[in-house]
Amino acid sequence: MSDANPSAFEYDEAFARNLGWVTEAEQSILRDSRIAIAGLGGVGGSHLLALARLGIGSFHIADFDRFGLANFNRQAGASVNNLERPKIDVLAEMSLDINPSLKLGLFPAGVVESDIDAFLDGVDLYVDGLDYFALSIRRQVFARCAELGIPAVTAAPLGMGVALLNFVPGGMSFDDYFQLAGAPPTEQALRFLLGLSPRMLQRSYLMDRSRVDFAAQKGPSTVMACQLCAGFAATECLKLLLKRGPLRVAPRGVHFDAYAYRLVKTWRPLGNRNPIQRIALRIARRQLKLPASPT
Secondary structure, X not given: OEOOOOOOOOHHHHOHHHEOOEOHHHHHHXXXXXXXXXXXXXXXXXXXXXXXXXXXXXXXXXXXXXXXXHHOOOOOXXXXXXXXXXXXXXXXHHHHHHOOXXXXXXXXXXXXXXXXXXXXXXXXXXXXXXXXXXXXXXXXXXXXXXHHOOOEEEEEEEOOEEEEEEEOOOOOOHHHHHOOOOOOHHHHHHHHHHHHOOOOHHHHHOOOHHHOEOOOOEOOOOHHHHHHHHHHHHHHHHHHHHOOOOOOOOOEEEEEEOOOOXXXXXXXXXXXXXXXXXXXXXXXXXXXXXXXOOO
């Protein structure tokens, strides 16, 4: 565990401007909460910093990567001074600069199957910040959250917007919703995309379709989407931890697109097995020149 606590820092004063939207008792709940975040790149680093400013007192964070130039357009912590530095070290420093009393559990090898239980040990919530194409380990983490009764939040950056899904104990599982099991990697990536954004609000302003390449595991990104994701995810974390406010859980979700000025509440009973969703997947396969689904 990593700890810092300069004598000049006062938690109550640092987060006093949260009060009014939360009560003093609720701020204490946030301070005593622990959130696990896997991945500190596109959205994960922004999640960590937003939640640290909310006053969350403890985190488990995992990432194996280092900052490179390709991260500069969107990732919290990506700067010339941090080139080639481990993302987990940079984000740990940044979050401790916000709250020196933070308790941080660091997983510098990223989340691997053998460490999932340690990563989730004692946490109240899981927030997904894994790379879009890291679908195998994502499935394992979400499955273990379901087994342990840990709510899990995913806020995906799509175009210039955010697609939000919550998976809660007793609700529809990640695997039941996305139906990734047994599908080849490109088909899994497509199902993940359509499951996150059944309405595909971002499609209308994609200017160069050649930049989306599921086979090469590449796609475009924006800082606006990552920042929106952090705001949406932090709000869901607040509601889950404080047990108040409206909450949409899978198979219901939310997709907000700032470019299109559109907000839709999505609902796909049966997830990707929904008849409407299966039609959308067939259309998307043809548009992206992907093979027909084997299942």
